[in-house]
Amino acid sequence: SSGNSVSCIAVQNDGKIILGGDFITYGSNNSSKIVRLNSNGSIDSTFIIGTGFTSLDLSAYLYCLKIQSDGKILAGGNFGFYNSLSRKYLVRLNTNGSVDTTFIPDAISFPFGGQGVNSLDVQLDGKIVIAGGFKSVGSIGRNRIARLSSTGTLDTSFDPGTGFGPAIGRGLIAGILYSVNIQTDGKFVVGGSFSSYNDVNVNNFTRLNPNIIGATGRFKNTQVQEENFDTKSVSIYPNPTSDYFTISSHAILINKVEVYNVIGQLVKVQKLVGSESVISIENLQSGLYNLKI
Numbered sequence: 001s002s003g004n005s006v007s008c009i010a011v012q013n014d015g016k017i018i019l020g021g022d023f024i025t026y027g028s029n030n031s032s033k034i035v036r037l038n039s040n041g042s043i044d045s046t047f048i049i050g051t052g053f054t055s056l057d058l059s060a061y062l063y064c065l066k067i068q069s070d071g072k073i074l075a076g077g078n079f080g081f082y083n084s085l086s087r088k089y090l091v092r093l094n095t096n097g098s099v100d101t102t103f104i105p106d107a108i109s110f111p112f113g114g115q116g117v118n119s120l121d122v123q124l125d126g127k128i129v130i131a132g133g134f135k136s137v138g139s140i141g142r143n144r145i146a147r148l149s150s151t152g153t154l155d156t157s158f159d160p161g162t163g164f165g166p167a168i169g170r171g172l173i174a175g176i177l178y179s180v181n182i183q184t185d186g187k188f189v190v191g192g193s194f195s196s197y198n199d200v201n202v203n204n205f206t207r208l209n210p211n212i213i214g215a216t217g218r219f220k221n222t223q224v225q226e227e228n229f230d231t232k233s234v235s236i237y238p239n240p241t242s243d244y245f246t247i248s249s250h251a252i253l254i255n256k257v258e259v260y261n262v263i264g265q266l267v268k269v270q271k272l273v274g275s276e277s278v279i280s281i282e283n284l285q286s287g288l289y290n291l292k293i
Helices: none
Strands: 006-011 017-021 034-037 061-067 073-078 090-093 117-122 128-132 145-148 176-182 188-193 205-208 223-225 234-237 244-249 256-260 266-271 276-280 288-292
Touching: 006 061, 017 073, 073 128, 128 188, 256 276, 266 276
Parallel strands: 061 117, 073 117, 117 176, 223 288
Antiparallel strands: 006 017, 017 034, 017 061, 061 073, 073 090, 117 128, 128 145, 128 176, 176 188, 188 205, 234 244, 244 276, 256 266, 256 288
C-alpha cells in the first residue's frame, strides 16, 4: 500500500482481513484508509468502499476497527466522510462495505489539538465503548471515553465524571486515550497519556467499573490487618489484594465483617453466611485497612 501506514487490523470469522490506516492505495487499487483482503492477500472486490474515508483537510486517518458478532464493522478515527457521506470520527459498515444507516452516532467533538476515536470495543449486550481525544458526545461532556447504544446514541448510564486529566508534562492539555478493552467481567481496561481519572490519581493505565458514575476500579495494593484473632482458626486471602478477599473460618462462627480505614472510619459492613465468604473491596481506594469480625 502507498501512503503512510496500517494502524489497525481486524480478521473476520471467514478468514478475510480488514486493514485500516493512512494509506490511499493497495497495489494499484484506490483504497482510501480501508481495504478488505482475501485470506491469500488479494483484494476482496465484494467490499466496496467508494471514495473511502476522507476529510476536508485531507488528514483522514483510521485508528481502530472492530467486527461485531453480526459481521458489521465499526471504524473509528479522524475523518469527516465515508464514501462522500458525512460521518465524523465513527461509522458502522455493512459486510459489503456500505454504510449501516441504522447506526447514527451522536455528534462527537474534540478541542483544538485533540483527536477523534482512537480505540473502541463492544460489550456482550451490543453497547459500544469509544475512547480517544474527544471532549463531548451529543453535546454532553464525555472527556476521552463514552459508551454508546447499539444504534449510536450516548448511553448516559455510564458517566466518567471529569474524565481523564492531563498527562504529566502536558500542562493543561487533557489526557488522551489510545486503547480500551473490555474484560470478560465487563470492566474496561484503558491506556493512554493521562494522570488522573475523575480526579483520582492514575497514570496512563487504569481499569473502570462500567456501571458506576465516575468510578475507577483501578488496580490496588490493599492490605488488611490480621490482628487480635487466631489465624489458625480464621484465614484471609489473598492479602494484599486488589478487588476482593475471602474469609474462611471453620472453628468459630462469624456473623459479619467490618472494614475500617487507617483513621478509624467504617467503610464497609457485610453479613457473612457459612464458613467461607467473599468480600468485594473493588470500590475502596488503595491503602491499609483494619478488619473487625
